[in-house]
Amino acid sequence: MLSGGAILTPDETQLHAWMLGAQAGDPVATRRLLDGLAPRLRAFFRNKGARPDDAEDLVQETLIAIYTKRAMFDPDQKLLAWTYAIARYRMIDRWRRTGRRGFDLPIEDFEHALSAEETEAGDPSRDIARLLGDLPPKQRTSIELVKLKELSIAEASTQTGWSASDIKISIHRGLKTLMRLVGTSATGDIS
Amino acid sequence: MKTEDLIEALARTPETATPDRLYRRLALALIIGLVLGLVLARIFMGFRPDIGVAAPMVAMKAGFSALIATFAGGLALRLAKPIGGASGTVRRLATPLGLVILSAIAIGLLTLIATEPGHRFAAFTGGGFPWCIILIPFCGLPTALLLVWAMREAAPTRLALAGAAIGALSGGVGAMVYAMFCSVDSVAFVTIWYVVGIGLAAAIGAMVGARLLRW
Numbered sequence: 318m319l320s321g322g323a324i325l326t327p328d329e330t331q332l333h334a335w336m337l338g339a340q341a342g343d344p345v346a347t348r349r350l351l352d353g354l355a356p357r358l359r360a361f362f363r364n365k366g367a368r369p370d371d372a373e374d375l376v377q378e379t380l381i382a383i384y385t386k387r388a389m390f391d392p393d394q395k396l397l398a399w400t401y402a403i404a405r406y407r408m409i410d411r412w413r414r415t416g417r418r419g420f421d422l423p424i425e426d427f428e429h430a431l432s433a434e435e436t437e438a439g440d441p442s443r444d445i446a447r448l449l450g451d452l453p454p455k456q457r458t459s460i461e462l463v464k465l466k467e468l469s470i471a472e473a474s475t476q477t478g479w480s481a482s483d484i485k486i487s488i489h490r491g492l493k494t495l496m497r498l499v500g501t502s503a504t505g506d507i508s
Numbered sequence: 509m510k511t512e513d514l515i516e517a518l519a520r521t522p523e524t525a526t527p528d529r530l531y532r533r534l535a536l537a538l539i540i541g542l543v544l545g546l547v548l549a550r551i552f553m554g555f556r557p558d559i560g561v562a563a564p565m566v567a568m569k570a571g572f573s574a575l576i577a578t579f580a581g582g583l584a585l586r587l588a589k590p591i592g593g594a595s596g597t598v599r600r601l602a603t604p605l606g607l608v609i610l611s612a613i614a615i616g617l618l619t620l621i622a623t624e625p626g627h628r629f630a631a632f633t634g635g636g637f638p639w640c641i642i643l644i645p646f647c648g649l650p651t652a653l654l655l656v657w658a659m660r661e662a663a664p665t666r667l668a669l670a671g672a673a674i675g676a677l678s679g680g681v682g683a684m685v686y687a688m689f690c691s692v693d694s695v696a697f698v699t700i701w702y703v704v705g706i707g708l709a710a711a712i713g714a715m716v717g718a719r720l721l722r723w
Contacts, residue, residue, distance in 0.1 A: 348516070377514050
């Protein structure tokens with residue numbers, strides 16, 4: 318891991334401060350928060366008996382949930398309790414969706430099942446592109462422009478002719494759908 | 509997708525996040541739900557004919573319902589956000605609502621005891637089957653559906669409990685609406701059967717919550 322927070326695990330106070338930053342729209346704080354939470358979530362899901370691949374899926378689902386639902390963090394709350402509540406919920410939701418059988422299957426099989434054509438393994442932008450392919454066009458374009466091509470909301474707005482709030486909502490919705498797709502990719506069950 | 513790439517993608521757009529949208533939706537759901545409930549009740553059941561004269565009693569009944577709705581609303585608001593830690597948290601949150609309900613039932617029973625034995629049964633049942641236990645959830649249905657919509661903004665992690673809380677809140681609003689129609693003014697009737705009606709709405713909410721509130 319290249320990000321600085323990986324060696325010294327940030328404590329709750331630090332994470333809490335970054336969460337407030339993330340709520341205020343600070344990209345650096347958001348990144349540090351998610352970087353700091355990822356290893357804890359990984360440990361949490363492994364402790365609960367998830368296989369490594371599956372644990373990673375759950376980590377990603379939970380990170381997306383933490384990001385999209387960060388407004389639902391009350392500054393009076395304890396950040397880690399809040400985080401683990403979401404993690405536990407995502408795990409239960411996954412069991413409900415897939416049954417525990419999903420825990421036996423290697424994720425690669427389903428990534429193949431999801432994409433019609435072979436793509437070079439390990440190229441993250443291709444992986445993202447594949448998942449994005451399942452989104453409605455407007456959400457896909459918004460996420461591509463802003464999250465992948467790093468345009469600002471305003472730039473994306475002029476390029477597409479959609480209003481800024483339109484783009485923000487599309488990104489928000491797209492991320493939610495993406496969260497579901499990451500969750501279901503382990504079983505290939507897209508509902 | 510690698511987790512580091514996901515984090516990078518998520519953190520890329522600076523955007524503020526406040527719970528305002530959830531609060532706005534909840535307020536809208538309650539207002540529109542109440543109005544819709546009143547309109548539906550007016551069309552399908554009609555208000556009580558003596559609503560002008562009986563206004564103080566109607567206000568008492570609606571106020572009692574509003575009190576329960578307020579406590580249930582506080583609970584729903586808390587359950588809309590992730591709850592960590594032991595189940596003690598939930599118990600502590602539900603205590604005020606439980607106390608209000610218990611004292612209402614206690615008051616109902618006390619008035620029943622104070623009633624002459626010959627009139628007790630009529631005061632208890634309102635002279636027939638207490639239809640309000642069915643009609644209260646019905647009057648709260650518009651509110652319940654709108655609250656489910658509002659909760660899409662939220663992140664409940666205890667779905668059955670959140671469902672029960674918004675069920676009780678909708679039941680409370682439904683009981684406010686129902687008070688315009690209900691012509692039984694006996695204290696024992698109102699405290700006991702209104703609470704049962706709201707409780708039924710909460711039970712339905714708990715049952716469908718896990719299905720409707722998933723995110």
